[in-house]
Amino acid sequence: MTRSAEFWNTVYDNDTAPWVIGQPQPAIVALERQGAIRGRVLDPGAGAGEHTILLTRLGYDVTGVDLSPSAVAYAHDNAVSQGVPQARFEVADALELGKRADFAGDPAGSAPAFDTVVDSALFHVFGTEPELRAAYVRSLAAVLKPGGTLHVLALSNAEPGIGPRIAAEVIRESFGAGWELESLQPARYRGRVGDATPEQIGGLEVSPEGLADFAAWITRIRRL
Template sequence: MTRAEIWNAVYDNDTAPWVIGEPQPAIIELEKTGTIRGRVLEPGCGAGEHTILLTGLGYDVLGVDLAPSAVAYAHANAVAKGAPAVRFEQADALAMEARPDFAGDPPGSAPAFDTILDSALFHVFGTEPETRAVYVCNLHAVLRPGGLLHVLALSDAEPGFGPRISDTVIRESFTEGWELEELRPARYRGRVPEGAPESVAGLEISPAGLVDVAAWLARIRRL
């Protein structure tokens, strides 16, 4: 199966632990800090909750995802929330630099975005250093100098679900061409994966089947 087909299946079968019907509390609080500015890109937007949130608050934001099923889900989600004008597109986060409307021509000559919001995409590449490097290069190509990248990623500091990473992975991934301004512990809210209670042993699960797990929240400036 291709990467897109794998992610399509998650949405088609409604098994995505990150689809919780609302934005991440950490992202809601992040928006209040005033560090999301200008034209905003959300790669790996999934169900579209943050793109919907930011659009409703007046931001110029585009949500993109590799999986057509995710984009369809996000569009339907926006319509259901009374926000049909929210913008979503299918795009591969590992090939954004090839889009002149994102990165200019030649790639990186005219980055289009002032802020990038990555909620639970970066950690997917946590065990794939080469793929992660490609992703970071693509982020650099589409983010304007001085722009900010915000990363909310699952942490390996305690039990949880999904791919989890250490703070070292974030620190070592953003070196040349970047300045790591802040990296701190946070929480990530997800649905408890069916049949996997051991992965969240000891954590409080809400009556709705939601659990807050350890995460990292990073603010990284593109030089």
């Protein structure tokens, strides 16, 4: 179930987000090392900003956006503390990116700005709501150039775990006309265990820092 900006603000203000782990997701680090990220990059649902910070440090032209002003403030502070004050973050609704002329052109979709979109744990938030998933896909289509690549890292329902977990079929059915699904593979998503129950952890190894690697999907989708 999706939440308001006020809900997400509280999560960041109280530092209770299980996805704030003080480091980029290993699966996203691996994508960059494989050369899978190119051109101008959008990081929707940027949260604490770890991926925008990573890619900025490596020389990419990247913008992180989040619905939550508190998340954006958190990400700015995080970037400064990591010595990457030039990292760019903006408040924006991922469902309405097409309304940004600087992202999508005017009319929407006439001049998409981004070559790559890196979605780490945003898509699955809409997993149980087909209308919102469709709105998100339309929003991404407006800002991703033809031939551009969307990478999605989403929690999987293949194992017990935390957060909104989805089946691979949800990803496949969400990207139809105008998209080509090039790869969908099992992966792992690192999160803070926090108050998770033993059933949610499912016997996973928990690090001394309270982190565990949960089942996920890593997906590469081409914009046609």
